[in-house]
Amino acid sequence: MAILFLDRPKAANTINLQLTIDVNDALDELDRDPSVRCILLTGAGDRHFCGGADLREIEQLISPEGVVGDSRRDFISHIEEVSKPVIAVINGAAMGGGCEIALACDFRVMADDARIGLPEVCFGALPGGGGTQRLPRLVGLAKAKELILTGRQLSAADALAIGLVDGTAPREQLMDAAQAMANQLADKAPYALAAGKRLLNQALELPLSEGLALERRVVRDMGTPQEREEFRERSKRASPTYESIFSPKAGANR
Incomplete structure (x- = not known):
């Protein structure tokens, strides 16, 4: 597995132009690396996962003219499109764009003393990084309306209760819990994980017949014959037992 940091701790890990470029470049590199089976995405430091957009650079972030080259890509959507599972390790406040980054990940585990929300409406704005689209797909339309239109912030326990996050853990155990999740994903066939993620991400977009x-x-086409045979043989030797990646044994509080 690999750990990718949102690395601006002195600025609450807020999103600026350089961060979008760095995250895009890192995601490309990790996606190409066959030794990486799962990506943990977290905030640098111990107070913030991500505090949203850096308002000092907001014009550059929202204007295509302010972004050059490959960094034009929506880096939040890029997180979603990476072929490998991405786990958001929410180690502190995840507000606005920080919440939207977490929504784009495949799984979310949160420190039990952290908070998360989309407070933009309180400042006369609305989420602009996918929050209005991804949140209702995750927690349902009614709950998404409540959170976005009131700007309410959630505790870890409340976020877990509505399905916004998949697990919580004490701060000192958070990375262990995330790594336990990653370990259970990392022993699966990479081609199957990539294909499954692709299909699931499109499941709500396509008519059933097309899906x-x-x-x-x-x-039918995923993996080479050699890869499929390798993992068939491995499965014969492996124990068939299943344990939730979000169980207490994985370090998560439920």
Whole structure:
């Protein structure tokens, strides 16, 4: 696994132009690296996961003219599109764009003393990094309306209760819990994880008939014959028991 840091601790790990470039470049590198099976995304320091956009650079962030080259890509969507599972390790406040980064990850585990929310409406704005689209897909339309239109911030316990995060842990155990999740993902066939993520990300976008057709094609063609045989043989030797990656044994509080 690899750990990717949002590394601006003196600025609450807020999103500026350089951060978007650095995250995009790192995601490309990690996605190409066959030794990386899972990515943990967290904030540098011990107070903030990400405090949202750096308002001092907001014009550069929202204007295409202010972004050059490959960094034009929406880095939050890039997180979602990486072929490998991405776990948000929410080690502190995740507000605005920080919450939207977490929403784009495949799983979210949160420190039990952290808070998360989309408070933009309190400042006369609205989420602009996918919050209005990803949040209702995750927690349902009614709850998303409540959170976005009131700007309410959630504790870790409240976020867990509505399904916004998948697990919580004491701050000192948070990375261990995330690594336990990553370990259970990392021993699966990489081609199956990538194909599964692709299919699931499109599941709510396609009519059922198109989704089923895509599923048949992807499942039929995923992996090389050698890769499929390798993992079939491995599965014969492995124990068939299953344990939730969010169980207390993985270091998460439920």
